[in-house]
Amino acid sequence: MRYWLERTRWAAAVLATLMAVSTVTAGAEQSDADLRAERERLQAEQAAVASNIDVTQADLEQITTALAEIDANVRLQESQLEQAEAAVAAAEAEVVRSQEAQAATEAEVEELRQTMATIAVDAYVSPPQTDTLQVMLDGDLGSAPERQALLDIRASDTSDVLERFRAAQEDLAIQAENARQAEQRAREGREEVERRLGEVQAARQQQSELAAQANLRLHEMRSQLADLESSRSQIDSELQRREEARLAELQRQLDEANARRGPVELPNGGGSANLVRVRGIVVDASIADQLAAMIDAAAADGITLTGGGYRDSSSQIALRRAHCGTSQYAIYQMPSSQCRPPTAVPGTSNHERGLAIDFNNCSTRSTACYQWLAANASSYGFRNLPSEPWHWSVNGQ
Numbered sequence: 001m002r003y004w005l006e007r008t009r010w011a012a013a014v015l016a017t018l019m020a021v022s023t024v025t026a027g028a029e030q031s032d033a034d035l036r037a038e039r040e041r042l043q044a045e046q047a048a049v050a051s052n053i054d055v056t057q058a059d060l061e062q063i064t065t066a067l068a069e070i071d072a073n074v075r076l077q078e079s080q081l082e083q084a085e086a087a088v089a090a091a092e093a094e095v096v097r098s099q100e101a102q103a104a105t106e107a108e109v110e111e112l113r114q115t116m117a118t119i120a121v122d123a124y125v126s127p128p129q130t131d132t133l134q135v136m137l138d139g140d141l142g143s144a145p146e147r148q149a150l151l152d153i154r155a156s157d158t159s160d161v162l163e164r165f166r167a168a169q170e171d172l173a174i175q176a177e178n179a180r181q182a183e184q185r186a187r188e189g190r191e192e193v194e195r196r197l198g199e200v201q202a203a204r205q206q207q208s209e210l211a212a213q214a215n216l217r218l219h220e221m222r223s224q225l226a227d228l229e230s231s232r233s234q235i236d237s238e239l240q241r242r243e244e245a246r247l248a249e250l251q252r253q254l255d256e257a258n259a260r261r262g263p264v265e266l267p268n269g270g271g272s273a274n275l276v277r278v279r280g281i282v283v284d285a286s287i288a289d290q291l292a293a294m295i296d297a298a299a300a301d302g303i304t305l306t307g308g309g310y311r312d313s314s315s316q317i318a319l320r321r322a323h324c325g326t327s328q329y330a331i332y333q334m335p336s337s338q339c340r341p342p343t344a345v346p347g348t349s350n351h352e353r354g355l356a357i358d359f360n361n362c363s364t365r366s367t368a369c370y371q372w373l374a375a376n377a378s379s380y381g382f383r384n385l386p387s388e389p390w391h392w393s394v395n396g397q
Contacts, residue, residue, distance in 0.1 A: 063214050070210055074203040081196040088189035091182055098179035105172045112165040119161065243363045247308075247390065275310055275354055283309040284354030287381070287394060291357070294380035303372045307359040307390070311351035319343050342387050344397075356393035357382075365389050 274285040279295045295305045311319075317331060324330040324339035336342045343349075350356035362369040370389045377383070383396030 063217065067207075067210060067214060070203070070207045074200070074207050077196065077200045077203045081193065081200050084189060084192045084196045088186055088193055091186035091189050094182035095179060095186055098175055098182050102172060102175040102179055105168055105175055109165065109168045109172060112161060112168060115161050116165060240363050244360070247358060247360055247363070278309075279305075281307055281309045281357055282354065283357065287355060290380045290382075294377065294382065297376065297380075298372055301372060303368055304361075305359055305369065305373075306361075307357050309351065309357045310354040311349065313346055313352060316344070316346045316349050316352055320346060337387075350393040350395070350397060355395075356391060356397075358388075358390045359392065360390075362390040 275282050276285045276288045278288050278291045281291065281295075283291055298305045320331045320339070320343050323341060323343040324334050324336075332345060334345075336344050344351075346352075351358075359369055359373070361367055362373065364370065365374075367389070373382070373392060374384065377392055381394060382392045383394070385391040385393065385396055
């Protein structure tokens with residue numbers, strides 16, 4: 001109950017969150033990162049609710065649902081951890097690239113610095129003005145253009161070196177900032193990995209604890225089922241023992257009643273029954289031969305058929321009194337199907353005519369007795385009353 005109450009509270013929280021998201025979206029659309037974070041939070045809350053399930057009270061479906069929710073949270077946390085580790089790897093690779101680029105630029109700056117120093121020394125030793133003056137003093141006017149071109153080239157080279165030096169310094173500053181930012185991302189990513197790792201471990205701990213409780217619950221349920229099966233088996237054995245005792249007592253009573261030989265007047269104008277004893281079972285002479293043949297055939301197959309056949313009216317009334325009730329209605333009018341076990345109304349039973357047999361050791365359909373009769377009795381003219389595995393007669397009633 002507590003688990004489902006918490007699930008209800010969680011569902012309400014989810015609904016409230018969705019309404020909040022809808023409200024925010026109407027004003028300012030949330031970023032993908034915000035939605036993913038909200039989804040992750042709800043998944044963690046759902047797993048937390050699932051972990052609080054009382055497995056001693058929950059059924060298998062509830063336990064399975066809780067395990068599935070926690071497993072989903074574990075997989076989500078593991079996926080987030082993998083993404084965080086990938087982000088750290090990318091940031092660290094960017095740090096390496098930035099540092100390599102920075103080192104190359106620093107080398108270029110140093111090289112340009114050396115070039116500029118050389119130019120400065122050359123300019124100090126041989127200033128451009130001196131070169132111009134020397135040209136004028138030489139009076140070699142024919143060579144003056146060439147000298148001027150040389151001076152222009154030197155000035156252009158110096159300007160180019162200065163421009164390259166300034167550009168290299170700017171690149172170096174940018175690369176240093178890129179390296180700093182990459183290092184910061186890597187540092188933050190490593191912190192995120194640590195946090196994600198903790199969440200994965202917590203989720204796995206939830207999963208492990210619930211799985212252990214579920215295993216214990218399943219073990220208890222299996223033990224309960226085994227106990228129930230044992231109890232049911234004992235009850236079945238006791239019921240079978242009582243039924244066999246009841247049938248044995250009925251057989252004893254019938255044997256006593258059948259000790260009297262000779263014609264028996266049947267009720268309802270049924271005439272008289274010519275009773276004979278076949279292998280210890282008293283039946284009407286009209287079925288004696290087929291019953292004897294069936295008993296012998298069963299014996300040949302290793303099945304011993306014993307039981308009771310003819311039952312006089314007083315015995316039938318006694319059975320109705322025991323199975324249906326003691327009132328006149330219960331004995332003579334109540335439908336046989338309402339008796340436990342079903343018992344024919346006096347005067348209507350095939351037992352009273354000697355045309356039915358209740359076989360011993362046929363209390364259930366799983367007995368060897370019933371199995372053999374079900375396969376062979378019809379060949380000898382006997383049919384079973386479906387509600388009573390032991391009852392076989394000439395018409396199945």
